[in-house]
Amino acid sequence: MKRVVVTGMGAISPVGNDVDSLWQSLLAGRHGFGPITRFDPKDMKVKLAAEVKDFQPEQYIEKNQIRRMDLFAQYGVAAAVQSVEDSRIFGAVDPERFGVYIGSGVGGISTFLKEAEVLFTRGPSRISPFFIPMMIINMASALVAMRFDAKGPSLPVVSACSSGTNAIGEAFRAIKVGAADAIITGGAEACINPLAIGGFTNCQALTTREDPDSISIPFDQRRDGFVIGEGAGVLVLEELEHAKARGAQIYAEVVGYGNTNDAYHITAPDPSASGSAAMIRQAFAEAGLTADAQTYVNAHGTSTPLNDKTETLALKKALGDAAYQVHISSTKSMTGHMLGAAGGVEAIAAIKVLNSNKVVPTIGYTTPDPECDLDYTPNQVVETPINKALSTSLGFGGHNAGVLFAELED
């Protein structure tokens, strides 16, 4: 089996449009919540979101191509361009050994909404010829493949809010078994529109809190739903010897992946947490590692009542007493829930924690919940030695995914 390392990172997020700004915000405990500006939310119960601010697609995409791409694909391409530039891999890898696995939870739903309105108001003859290619969820991966002549394995993963983490895990597997030398992987999402927010609101997933400073409060007893976010997080994963041979910078080694399903309910997590616990066990088992006080967990931590307590139970079931030693945080307290992009951005957060030994906090935390009794790194950065970092994601449909990163050791 081959070893797999991370050689590039790129991000578009509600708290910064590159990896460095994202990281500075997470260290400073700065959130990205504010009133919805993409449309007038006067009829909505939900008034706030974590929007990406000041995104300039023309920095990354040819002007005449921008309007042919849904926003989710624009975010995906932008984060991929950053990541590939960071890794300096373009031109240094055989195109047929270069792949793209960029997931998304819902894809081009804003394009869908716009063209459905065209259908209802102007009839089928006015539907844009770009409707289908803009809307389909695989298009972020396809556009990135075109951009970087990546002709190898290509697999846009769709597993709701686990999409980004599943994509990274599957890319890791593909390189590990020798199917590719490098894969551009992560997640992209953009669904801040009235249809998606109305839908998430009515399935009781979103908070209707209106104070931006205490709205996404994972593991806090007052939590009552997530805040919708958007953006993209994209890594370049590369086979270790390939990376070494070209003198690439190496951020971390990918050492384990867990992938399970609750097989329980369309939206609610299984209260026994058996599926999510199994996912965490798988990730550590593949790595041959045991969780301890030098472990960071970037939790899914959505700030919904059910997720956070079930996830806490999963960590206890999987890690035993070590669940009380590991350092946990939910960066969704700052980024909001970026859905299919969450796994991409949170993998980056986990790797930055691993590299810096600075555990970023769960902000806005004031009120302990007896059912959430682990160390969630409340409000302040904790400096402590970290040598492995797990990023977990749990999605509608019972999808559980986790990727474990470690400092590269010979």
Added chain:
Amino acid sequence: MLNDIQDVLREYKGDDELTVTPETSFADLSLDSLDTVELVMSIEDKFGVSIEMNGDVNTVGDLMTAIEKAKQA
């Protein structure tokens, strides 16, 4: 009519200097088949006609002929 088509193309390409002749092909303007369909929709709206797309609209001249036919229909 040529000027109207040129206006639509200028807006589409985001290029105020763009000049076209009946011989200009959509390929010359880096427009693919999907762009052509979208352009024809804009033209239909502008001229209030319904143009039959049958694969032989490759140049600005072809489009002018198609609009003329549609107007007479």
